[in-house]
Amino acid sequence: MKLILLGAPGAGKGTQAEIISEKYGIPAVSTGNILREAVKNQTRLGLEAKSYMDAGALVPDDVIISIIKERFKEPDCAGGFILDGMPRTVVQAEKLDEMGVEIDKALDIEVSDEDIIKRLSGRRVCSVCGSSYHVLYRPPAEEGVCDKCGGELIIRRDDQIETILDRLETYHRQTEPLKDYYEKRGKLVIVEGQEELADTTRLMLAAVEA
Ligand code: AMP
8 A cells, every 4th residue: 555645734644644554554654754863863864954944945856755765665665655744746746656656545634724833833743753742632641751652752843833834835835736736646535634633533544445
């Protein structure tokens, strides 16, 4: 199974990708997590990507494409994967096609800008494993501590309000055209993001299995 998750930043792609990954035994491949790890480790990739990420802009397509090519070589991708946050531009989508990656479905989680702002400003992520939480909607069992690995929960640098607005603008301008791209290819499935996480998950799993 090869799936793509589309949707604005904060629509719940990361959370849904984790759930689908566990349920179907396919890896969730998040270019955002790969980039954040590189920034944390101050690798060459990390140093190159950081300024774009901090500004709420997209990292250049060629950088993303080489990351994804490397990631696909890992044996866990052999039986499929769920892409979270890639492609984010039409060029990236065309590149996946050129690489011969046959996508089964592009699942688009729709959430209004107003709700995105509420969600991102309460988001917390694990500094160790990258799992996502929300202070109101998905709190961890113990405040500030990851349920999965015990790591410290932090606010992402790019979840500051000014950066959130820049990321939303980037999303509408550069990523939203992908809906049209996958619709034309008969792959697009729209999932309306719900207030309750479990409700979105139910719609999501039904869309995967339809
Ligand atoms: P995310 O965790 O998916 O919201 O990604 C965080 C940041 O990483 C984005 O705001 C971009 O700066 C960068 N990024 C992640 N994935 C991509 C991608 N496919 N193309 C370009 N930039 C990306």
